[in-house]
Structures are given as structure tokens and as C-alpha cells.
Amino acid sequence: MTTVADTLTFDGLLARARAGELGPDPAAQRIAVAFTTRQAVRHEGRGTGYRNEVLSLRLGAAVGSCAVEPGALPDGAVEECVGADVATLLAHPLLPVRVAALDAYLMHVTPHTPEHGARPAALPAGTSLEKSRARAQAVIGLLDVPTGARVLVVGVVNSLLEALRSRGLRYVPCDLKGGRTEWGEAVVVDALAAAGRCDALLVSGMTLGNGTFDPLREHARTYGKQLVAFAQTGSAVLPRLLGHGVSAVCAEPYPFFWLDGGAGVVHRYTGGPEGGR
Template sequence: MSAVVADLVDQVRGGAFGLPTDNEVSVGFTTRQAVRHDTRGTGYRNEVLSLRVGRAVGSCAVEPGTVDDDLVYDCIGAPVDALFDHPVLAVRVAALDAYLMAARPHEEHADDNVRIDQGTSLEKSLVRAGHVVDLLGAVPGQRVLVVGVVNSLLHHLRDRGIHYRPCDLRGGRTEWGEPISNDADLTGCDAILATGMTLGNGSFETLRAAAVAADVPLVMFAQTGSAVLPCLIGTGVTAVCAEPYPFFWLDGGPTVLHRYREAR
């Protein structure tokens, strides 16, 4: 786990957020998704582990097929404090996310809460992506390292004349046939746009440290750790577009994004 996330856990255990850490997980579940938007030539799969504490649901994306039912069942009834030490990183992230979501509801703490109206999966994906890219503040001609390739994000970057370097552990190619690297090389980039999934796969700290060393903005789009990452603004994270469960791709009706920005 990232050093700054470990520090956040220490703050939680020290009572900084008020909510007792002996609150138990009442519900655990996984969500498995496969999608190929209309007019798009490629599709993808997602799997998410979610844990509920009180009224809040915390989530962490995982590689498909890596979380079994027994792991989820073993989390039920456990106090969140115990799960902060769980051997599986995804469980630790989801438990911390649920705790912080309960302690700091997005509706009360975000800088703005943005409604995404009803629409097809592609329509909602593009609207969401536009609100994420807005947080970058990038201008035409700049280059962004995109970690966790989402074609709708690349669409908006292209449309705004912003260059990008796509990076994803899965590799492959973008919708426009561009090769996707699995090396998050920041050389020549003016900003980083990264998925919250980096919290769950252990790569977040490397990105955060690189952003600090290069003095470039680090903007996170977060379904994973949507309540964790806003607490890290100021440690190298400059903005977060937080999207708690249920995610936009689960429902054709209205959904909400919560955006946070570093104070200037």
C-alpha cells in the first residue's frame, strides 16, 4: 500500500474522521461487467469488489477472475479496522473506501456534484469523460500521460488538441489503433491522468512520486477509492473525479460525479 495511504489509515485509526473503526462490514459483493459501446470497435471487461459499511459502499477494481466468493464472504461481519490489515490489497482499499465514504459523504465535501443525465452507455461514457478531462486544465499542444486507458477520455483529449501517451497494464491498442504501453513513462508529459485502479494494483505510489518529482498535475478518475483519493489531494494529487457505486455503466438513468480540486 502507498505510504500516503498507509498514513491515511493511521489517521483513521487515530480518530481523525470521527467514525468508529469497529463498525462492521454488512454487505460484500462483486460486480462483473463486459461492454462494447455502439460504434466502438473494441470492448473490455471490469470486475469490482465492493464492501458496505453503514450506508456507504466502498469499491476496488480487480483483475477479472481474481476474487472468489469465499474471499467476499469472509469480509462480512468483520470490523473495518481488521480489514485494513487484510492480506489482499483490494480488500484493504475497499474497506478504507467504505469507511471514508461513510465518514465523509461526497455530497457534503466535494467541490461540485455533477449530474450525468440518462443515456446510452456511450453517451454517458462521453459525458463523464468530458467532466474528467476538464479537471486537467490542459491546453492544445500539451501532452498527458493517461494511465488506465478509457477511449472516451482519449476522445476528449483528441477533440481538444491535447496529445497523450496511453498506458495500461493490459496493453493493446486504442480505438484509433495507437499502441498502448505498459510503461508509465512521464518523459515529455505535462500532466498525468490516472485511474483509481492504480490504488488496487499497487502502482499509485510510483505515479504520485513521479508527479511530485516532475512538478506536474496528477488528476485521478476514481471508481476505485473514490472516497480515498480526495483525502490525498495535496500529497501530489491535484484533482479527483469521484464516482462511487453504482457506476454510470450500471444504469441508463441519471448518475452523479463528485469533483474535488486542490486549493490554489
């Protein structure tokens, strides 16, 4: 049984990586490429759209990523990362840089393979909406809750809400931007306040980059609720938190489904630390 003393947090994981406890000395690993990806989308037949901006760092064959609010990343942040050693970036003052650096390092150390607990789920080629819906099915397939349960969805993705509706699940949509869903439902902005009236949590990896993830993880751990993460941000980070408040992860490293119309893959993780990485 995991106790409070040995429960792992994001900051704890970061500290272990900086100390070299999770792999090779991060001070000896250097980022070769740093880049941002910006996207705006409105799927055909949908009344609303959204924008994405993602910081990505390449370490060897691995790419680590962290989504940010569009325009939030300061000018020069990308240039600061190029050629820098990972240890320096793990201590960077910007949280998204720390997240992307940790993601790249952990992806380098333990890539998404069956040997590390990953189970691949294929995404068929198709339009952005078709691939979004296929990913949604891979994500909600990790939820083990009965019909009629209420799920807190942190990071509103209409395809995920649509998939939950098709399974007869209720949900509370939450996003820091607020607004309304495709079906006109009000989007709450305080995830932790809404968590108490939900039976399970479905949480975007983007919460790592804005500092809201660990309180949700702790809520799930304290109250014995299932927390499923869908992770483009921190796809190699969140599987490390399995058994520490995280129940399952659908990991989607760069390049993401919305970048290409060809076939793709996501990697699903379940179980505690021994079933993850």
C-alpha cells in the same frame, strides 16, 4: 508548502484510519454487505470492448469499491468481508480488500457533499456510450494544460482519449494489459517510465488496487505536474490526497455510470487539503 515529511501516501492514510485518527473506531464498524460486480461491454460503433470486476463493501449507507482484474479475486474473499469489522479489513492481506474497506470507511465518515469539498456534475440519462462520453467531459474538464500538451492516461478508457483528442491534447495511453486503443495506438504497460515524457497525468483509481498509484503521485509531486484522478475505485480515498501530489479528482461512487441508463452524478474535487476533505 507540503514537505516530504508531511506528504500523505495511501499507506499513510490507511495507517491513520486504522489508528482511528480519521473518524470513529474502525474496530467498532462492521461491513453489512459485500459483493462483486462483473461487466463486459462493447459500445455501439466501437471496435474494442473491455471487462470490469469490482469488489464493493457496504458500511451503513456508504459503499466502498475497488476494481480488480477479472478473475483475480480469490474465492471466498467476499464471504471473509461480510460481518467483519473495518479495522480487520484495513489490515487484510489482499490489497483490493484494504482499498475497498478504506473507501467504505471514508465514504461513511465524509460522504461526497459540498460540505466536504465535492462539486456535483450531472450525468444525463442515455446509452452506456453517451454516459461514458459525459463522464469523460467531466474528467478532462479538471485538466488545466495548454493545447498540444501530452497527457499520460493510466487506465485506457476510449471516451477519455476521444475527449482529449477533441481538446487538441496529445496523450500516452497506458494499461497493464497493453494492447491497442480504438485508433490503433500502442498501449504502454510501464506508466512510471512513460511519465517523464508527459506534461500531466490522468490516472484511474484502479491503480490503488494494483499498487501502482503512489509512485505516480510521487512523480507528480516531485516534478510539479498536474495529476487528475478519475475514481470509481477509491472515490472517497483519492480526495484525501489532494495537495499531496493529487491536483483534482472526479469521484464516482457505486453505482457506476455503466450500471444504469438513468441520470447520474459524479463529484469533482480540486485544490489542496483545505479544498478537499
